[in-house]
Amino acid sequence: MGTDGAALSVPIRVLVVDDHALFRSGVNAEIGDSVDIVGDVGTVDEAIDAIRAKKPDVVLLDVHLPNGGGVAILEALADSTSNTKCLALSVSDAAEDVIAIIRAGARGYVTKTITHDELLDAIRRVHAGDAVFSPRLAGFVLDAFSSTKPVTSDPDLDRLTPREQEVLRLIARGYTYKEVAGRIHLSVKTVETHVSSVLRKLQLSNRHELTAWATDRRLL
Amino acid sequence: MGTDGAALSVPIRVLVVDDHALFRSGVNAEIGDSVDIVGDVGTVDEAIDAIRAKKPDVVLLDVHLPNGGGVAILEALADSTSNTKCLALSVSDAAEDVIAIIRAGARGYVTKTITHDELLDAIRRVHAGDAVFSPRLAGFVLDAFSSTKPVTSDPDLDRLTPREQEVLRLIARGYTYKEVAGRIHLSVKTVETHVSSVLRKLQLSNRHELTAWATDRRLL
DNA sequence: CGCACCATCGGGGACAACCCTGGTTGAACC
DNA sequence: GGTTCAACCAGGGTTGTCCCCGATGGTGCG
Structure with missing residues (x-):
């Protein structure tokens, strides 16, 4: 069914980028009948x-x-x-390769162990707007995306008292001392005390670093 | 082939979560022979x-x-x-639904228009560690992941002079006026002037809002 | 040439942020 | 009962932030 689908409509225009000429000609021979290969290049600049x-x-x-x-x-x-x-095509099935190239904007990633038919299908699906991955690789992207390092028992955070954590959250959101004080019904001086001990315990020097620290840990 | 593959090895143990009892019994009837449905529940707590x-x-x-x-x-x-x-199964094909549930840790997302065989295949692939998506939906996750909305020609940003943009970047990173002054060899007063006009032009009131504004646009 | 705009720098002031040294209360623990 | 600690508050000081007022040069433009 592979060839038919492409031949019926306008063939998909494909550019092949690989630094091995043998591989490029291999791709050309394998799928050149089913898609329109508009070029094959071997360097970044040429691509x-x-x-x-x-x-x-x-x-x-x-x-x-x-x-x-x-x-x-x-x-x-x-x-x-x-x-x-862009459909990435690589011998590597390493998570960092997959994540880097997807983050850069590729719409799919398949390994070179792929079969002729699977490659054609992948090209068509990418062209149609889908994302395509070799079976195991999609999981890498999800792991990186869901970024679930909850760090529920953060040793640094645990050293803060509940009240200090409460103040920390508000300060990190950009409220002034006065606003924090009004919001949790404290005096400004008490807020200052809490912020000071938070900064000391976390070894930070000002509220900007504190904001960065908090966003790092997603406690907003 | 659906039933055979599961019957050969230990059947996959599946829990069905849906608030519509009719849908649960539908799933049960459709795939109950091929997988081991260990329960079906209708609420978050029960699940x-x-x-x-x-x-x-x-x-x-x-x-x-x-x-x-x-x-x-x-x-x-x-x-x-x-x-x-977890494999999400929904009538919705909205990007925000997909992204939210994948970010929460689901390993796949398929719509309820799925066929019997496709659902079984999706369950097996998720169980094997793959990520599974209905065709169009994977693209949503990639869009959210590759976070490439550079907004190269931001009209607000264009209204800033080059020097102002330079100062803006440093301030947004948390440097004090003094540090910025030392870093680009200016007097503190000049930095203050630039920051003031940046705040005025962007209609912001302090550097916290400026940091938020900058991170929003990813100019760090 | 006048004019607008940019970049640079300054004084002065109001307020916020941060640090330091204190203090009181109440609850928990030995 | 003494100790310890979280939570609360205050005074006083230094530094940072943000605004007001100004000033000087340079550049490009009609």
């Missing part, structure tokens, strides 16, 4: 130029390239308004 | 209790429930060390 010039529908993008890798290409094109989709 | 007690392999989780929805269940279980996977 950027080719994407700007030919505006392919989908870029088949190798992750590991000299001079910055696929991420460099995606970042260079981040501001362009084209609707070119 | 939390049931997950703790029965430790299912996969929770089929409705997104929209009274008292907090599926997100509340995921958050309540975030600290538990079980390896129960």
